[in-house]
Amino acid sequence: MKRYVVTLTEEEREAMGALTSKGKHRSQKILNALILLDCDQGEFQRERSTNEEIARVLNISMRKIDRVKKRFVVDGLEICLNGRKGSRVYPKKADGDFEAHLVALSCSEPPEGFARWSLRLLADRAVELDYIDSVSHETVRRLLKKTNSSPGGKKDG
Numbered sequence: 001m002k003r004y005v006v007t008l009t010e011e012e013r014e015a016m017g018a019l020t021s022k023g024k025h026r027s028q029k030i031l032n033a034l035i036l037l038d039c040d041q042g043e044f045q046r047e048r049s050t051n052e053e054i055a056r057v058l059n060i061s062m063r064k065i066d067r068v069k070k071r072f073v074v075d076g077l078e079i080c081l082n083g084r085k086g087s088r089v090y091p092k093k094a095d096g097d098f099e100a101h102l103v104a105l106s107c108s109e110p111p112e113g114f115a116r117w118s119l120r121l122l123a124d125r126a127v128e129l130d131y132i133d134s135v136s137h138e139t140v141r142r143l144l145k146k147t148n149s150s151p152g153g154k155k156d157g
Contacts, residue, residue, distance in 0.1 A: 004066070004069040005069075006041060006042075008045075009042070009044070016033040028083075029081050032068050036068065036072055038053075039065065051065050093132065093135065094132065094139060098126070098131050102140065105122060105129075120137045122140050123137045126140070
């Protein structure tokens with residue numbers, strides 16, 4: 001396995017020391033900071049620990065230590081502590097036009113044999129009427145919740 005050498009500046013050591021001892025932070029962020037502090041081979045490190053000692057004391061795997069060291073060397077301190085931001089972008093399937101059709105459909109009379117609209121019925125009917133190619137009942141639920149509409153709710157009158 002490739003060996004990555006962690007060298008921290010004095011400011012980085014102080015910042016991570018404060019991070020591990022004060023305030024509320026995510027557990028993985030604190031764990032990564034402790035790993036970096038213990039693996040540091042810079043001039044400001046007083047006492048070095050082996051990966052085996054770090055793994056035993058922090059109760060983590062050797063692989064975790066290697067991954068944190070690699071991320072620090074390759075990507076830098078910020079990404080090592082906080083992780084990467086998700087790069088996936090999913091286009092929205094439902095636009096305002098579909099939402100309007102869905103709300104109008106949910107306010108209409110339910111199909112024959114049903115007392116009220118269910119989310120699955122609404123999703124199926126929206127596809128039947130070609131409002132959208134495909135839609136899940138969960139998407140219908142989220143859209144109706146956002147518009148404060150609920151299928152089969154009591155009507156005034």
